[in-house]
Amino acid sequence: MTFSAEKPNMIEFRDVHKYYGDYHALRGINATIKAGEFFSLLGPSGCGKTTLLRTIAGFEDISSGVVLIDSKDMANVPANVRPTNMVFQSYAIFPHLTVEENVGFGLRKDPRSKDEKAKAVAEALEMVGLKGYGKRAAHALSGGQRQRVALARALILKPKVLLLDEPLSALDKKMREQMQVELIKLQRQVGITFILVTHDQEEALVMSDRIAVMFEGQIAQLADPETLYRRPASRKVADFIGTMNFAPAAVLSEDASGVEVDAQGFGRMTLSPDQVMGGATSEGNTIGLRPETLTILFDGQNATDREVFGTVEEVVYYGDMTYYDVRLDGAAEPLRLSMRNVPGRPVLDIGAKARLGWSPSAAVLFR
Ligand SMILES: Nc1ncnc2c1ncn2[C@@H]1O[C@H](COP(=O)(O)OP(=O)(O)OP(=O)(O)O)[C@@H](O)[C@H]1O
Ligand SMILES: [Mg+2]
Known part of the structure; x- marks a missing residue:
């Protein structure tokens, strides 16, 4: 779980503010996320986790400040050309398509040959532990399996950053714990930056290299799990973590x-x-x-x-x-x-x- 400081920055927020009308949803976010890091945004409902994640993906404009990805300013860079991909809750897969059609969906416009694409799909399915499931109808899968399909579909596009917004919240406790371990392994294997949104403090502690604890549009503390647990910066953080x-x-x-x-x-x-x-x-x-x-x-x-x-x-x-x-x-x-x-x-x-x-x-x- 140790993380070397020499890794290059993948995401940088510089004094990011976001207003929805009069509502000040992000209130001066400053943070750096390293390449290859498993990073979590943790905080209670409504604190701005999803909003912050969406500013990385480009689904949300910011009111002021700067978001950099891989040292490039993302102002005016539309979502579809950013090197990011987002995984939502399990329902974001297409139930009427097969597993391999789901996974290959993002490769529709890819110029590679049919065989090469099929190979990429097979590799992605193997990566998430769904080898041999390609022909299965997506609706005939369990919640955990659907979540894996969503992951494979995101990973096949080889993003630099994978954004995960409460991806495990629809699963029951046992399945969620199993998927947590698999996600950690997967992240180590592919080595890309994962940014996970969760309001489950245990999930964040188990999975993350570092965690940003957010309250009311601000980061209250950004640290590794042990520091957050043993040296919480405030009573509020201490109360939220365990x-x-x-x-x-x-x-x-x-x-x-x-x-x-x-x-x-x-x-x-x-x-x-x-x-x-x-x-x-x-x-x-x-x-x-x-x-x-x-x-x-x-x-x-x-x-x-x-x-x-x-x-x-x-x-x-x-x-x-x-x-x-x-x-x-x-x-x-x-x-x-x-x-x-x-x-x-x-x-x-x-x-x-x-x-x-x-x-x-x-x-x-x-x-
Ligand atoms: N499109 C919108 N228009 C107006 N207000 C919004 C909009 N989206 C979010 N908000 C508000 O901004 C705040 C932050 O929302 P956000 O979705 O980022 O919270 P969150 O931390 O992801 O919460 P949750 O854990 O419930 O998903 C909330 O108070 C929410 O009501
Ligand atoms: Mg949210």
């Missing part, structure tokens, strides 16, 4: 080596500068801790760093995991913890006293 526990914190002192805080329920700690984020809400400064960084300590177990005490308020058993809500002594809100279940270890009941292990090194401060 679950994070927040505890009110008072800043006691600070210098170049870090910030000393007193956090409700946790006490005093010093956080290094890389653990200090902006993006506090109007409620004030808070520390943030992910559920898996808090551990219930059972009899005989010692904390590797610090320990605190609390009471179990909720228990949700998931088979492999148990989720607990634990309220620390002196805290206003319970914390969410996730514990891997181990044979022989008890699951605590509601009302039980719990001893928790934690470490300031896993915390971030939003201020």
Whole structure:
């Protein structure tokens, strides 16, 4: 998942704004997407993901700013000559055509011979795992298979950039997870730039080299999945990506080596500068801790760093995991913890006293 910085830029947005009438849908987008990158646009409904994707494809004019593809300014470059191709939800294939007619659709005006085109279609079908399905009527396919046909139809045109707008959202959970893995493999195999729109944070984390998290027409943070998860730039991003526990914190002192805080329920700690984020809400400064960084300590177990005490308020058993809500002594809100279940270890009941292990090194401060 590491991505070398020397790769050339494939897409560049420079202060892109988009108005629909009075509505300011894109509010100053600045971002660079590298060649060969698997990039995702992630954000809640209505934040402008599809609009931004469509400005790359050329389906949407921008109100101001610049969109560059492969270092060329796309102003006045119509969609049909841009080196991009878009995959929509599964319904964009033609149900009355066969699979190979669907895939070959974009080659209608291609000057190659019939045999050469047939070979290209066969290759594209093999690439998406549909070898031998060419003569099948497209309507006689499952949702996942239709999605593969749509992919093959886009890939056969050999775009530099493949744009995918929530391509898996029509599939059920199992099929979606399977297609996620296949899409990652496919992207590695063909090596072209994939830009995926999704509002599913798990999907974005699993699939992407880097993710732009968008709220209200702006990019709130652009980073690799691990940075987004461990070092979210604001409380809002932290809340959108997975679950994070927040505890009110008072800043006691600070210098170049870090910030000393007193956090409700946790006490005093010093956080290094890389653990200090902006993006506090109007409620004030808070520390943030992910559920898996808090551990219930059972009899005989010692904390590797610090320990605190609390009471179990909720228990949700998931088979492999148990989720607990634990309220620390002196805290206003319970914390969410996730514990891997181990044979022989008890699951605590509601009302039980719990001893928790934690470490300031896993915390971030939003201020
Ligand atoms: N053609 C249009 N005319 C006016 N407003 C539009 C138009 N298209 C989109 N919008 C508005 O712009 C905003 C961004 O829309 P967009 O489709 O980019 O959101 P999105 O992030 O893709 O959301 P979703 O996850 O629901 O698909 C929304 O508030 C939407 O209502
Ligand atoms: Mg959309």
